[in-house]
Structure formats: structure tokens, C-alpha cells
Amino acid sequence: MILNSLSLLNFRNYHNLDFEPSSAINIFFGFNAQGKTNLLESIYYLATTHSHRSNKDQELLRWGSQYLHLKGCIFRNNRKLELEINFQESGEKIIKVAGIKKTRLPDYLGSLSVVLFSPEDLKIVKGSPKERRRLLDIEISQISTNYINLLIQYQKTLGQRNNLLKSFKEKRLDIDQLEIWDSQLIKTGSKILAKRFEIIKKLSSLAKINHLKISAGKEKLEIKYLSSFHVKPDFSVEEIENSFNSRLKELRREELNRGSTLIGPHRDDLVFYINNIDVKLFGSQGQQRTTALSIKLAEVDLMYGEIGEYPVLLLDDVLSELDSLRRHYLLSAVRKKVQTFVTTTNLEFIDQELLAEAKIFRIDEGELIPH
């Protein structure tokens, strides 16, 4: 899919920007703090309705502005589609597809798919489980509307169940009430797990291919799912439910004592292995970076496999963090296939050949200057 045009009004340090990206590679260069990441953030926001670096949409409002407006024309499945997001200082957010207001997030998401690769992602192996779950959830949400619904439902159930567990001691509530929430949690949680297993299997084999190539055939990468209770990747939803249920029963007392839900997809993690060795514990920094790179490229391939089109790729300042071998691999893997937006402080990180194909802009205090 292609982002054909983008307009920003009062987004971060952009006052009023209209531009037409190339369907191949777009390069934004400039000094620090000029708005390079802000621009990629706007594309990410248009795709997901969330910023990747702030939970408060108010922070996205250009200082002194009461509203922001984003508009993008995309081309997918041979169709043009207009996406819009309007956010007001009061917190009101209006999302539209083809001029029609959408009140449910799943009706909006998945129109524009993106994969973002930033320096933080290079730390995905070492980072917290939460970041790894986030990577997985964002990827799956972009290919499955049903998965977004499950996540929303699961979060709600989890919140309510935790409240109940917390209030248990004082109020001496009936255990039956808790069991209603248990069955909700198990039902949605097990479906989430089954979907994660399905996707991890694909992601792992795609990442493995990339990793083998980057490591000149020397390293076999595997991604495994680490669940908070006993499950196997080939379990049916029913088998997952049974296992989830019996473990919850075992943990009943402990959960009541601690006032929170101790198992489920919100407690799970991913583990990476190279030649059967845990990369987090024993991998070199280079291996950890290659793992991150292999996974990001696998995300791009996975989306292609699932939705039949490549996502838009956002590469924020990662070129300077990669050595020339990995840089070259990354850029040649997506060249002429994936619409790519690259930010960099230095054009020297990019091959002449690629520069010749690219649309290049200098970013200076929220202004794009064609190069």
C-alpha cells in the first residue's frame, strides 16, 4: 500500500504541511530536533490513531493550538482511500475513513498498515516483556480486526477482575462473582493466545530467513512464546482454556492475597534463540541488533503474506545505529517493494544508487525543503 499524500495541521512542530511522498523511498534529513521523528510519528498516528512515543494526545498538539488535523490519501487494493484524524484539546478525537466518521476503532484500523523501526526497537531483545508484547499486538492488530476486539475485551475484563480481587478482602464478596470474570478472561485470553501462536510461528520462520542471510548462513534464529501457564503452540483453543482454567484455580488464594491477575496473555513474553542459545542472556550486542532487524523485516513480510500488500515502512534514525552490512541488508531488502520513509541526520548512510531513486527532503524547524 502507498501513502499518496499527507497533510498535517498543528501536529507537533508542524504548522501546516502538505506533501506527496514518493511511492518508493523518501528520505528526510536534518539536524536534531527539527521534526524528523515528528513527521514519522504523524504517519504512525494516522495508521494506528496512537503515537508510538506518547500516551497523551494533547502532547501532539502544536504548542498553543487547540486542535490538530491529519489527513492522508492512501492507495490499497487498487483503491484510493482517505483517512482523517481530528483531535481537540478537550480530548475529543474524530476518526474518518473516506469522509465517514468511525466510532469503533476496528473499523478504522487496518486501512493503513505501518511497520516502525526506531532505535528503541533495536533494544527489543533486552527490553521489557511489555515492549515485546506490544510489538506482537500491534503487528497482529493490523492484520486482524477480530484480534483488536479481543484485546479490548480482555483489557476490560482484566481491569474488572483486578478490581474485584482487590476489593475481595474488605467486602467479602461471593466467589461466584469472580468466576463469572474468570470465564470471560479465559475465553478471550485463550483466543488471544491461539492467535499469537499462529502469528509467532510465521514470524519466527520469516525472521529466521532474514537472520540467516544477514549472518551469512551462520546463525539460526528462533522466536518462542513464553506463556505464564502451561500451553503448547499446537494446543487448540479448548486445550488452552482448560489449562488456563486449572491454573487460575490453583492460584486463587495467591491472586486474592495479591489483588491481581497473575496469569494470562498480559503476563507473557517472547524469547529469542540463536543456535539454541538465549539471545537476551548470552547474545552479543551485534546479535541482538541483527535479531531486531530480522524481526522488523519479518513483520513487513508477514503483513504482505497476510493482507497481500506491503505495509508502509518507517525507519526512524536507525541507519546510524547499524553497521554498513546490516544497513545495506535492510535497505536492499525493501528496495522497490516497500514504500519507505527514512529519517537520518546524515545522507552518507545511504548508498548513492538509492539516493538517486529517492525523494529527499531536508527538515528544518518543521518545514520540508526539497533537496
Ligand SMILES: Nc1ncnc2c1ncn2[C@@H]1O[C@H](COP(=O)(O)OP(=O)(O)O)[C@@H](O)[C@H]1O
Ligand atoms: N507539541 C509540540 N509543539 C511544538 N513543537 C514540538 C511539540 N512537540 C515537540 N516539539 C518540538 O519538536 C522538536 C523535536 O522534533 P523531533 O521530530 O523529535 O526531532 P528530530 O528531527 O531530532 O527527530 C523539538 O524541538 C520540540 O521542541
Ligand SMILES: [Mg+2]
Ligand atoms: Mg528523531
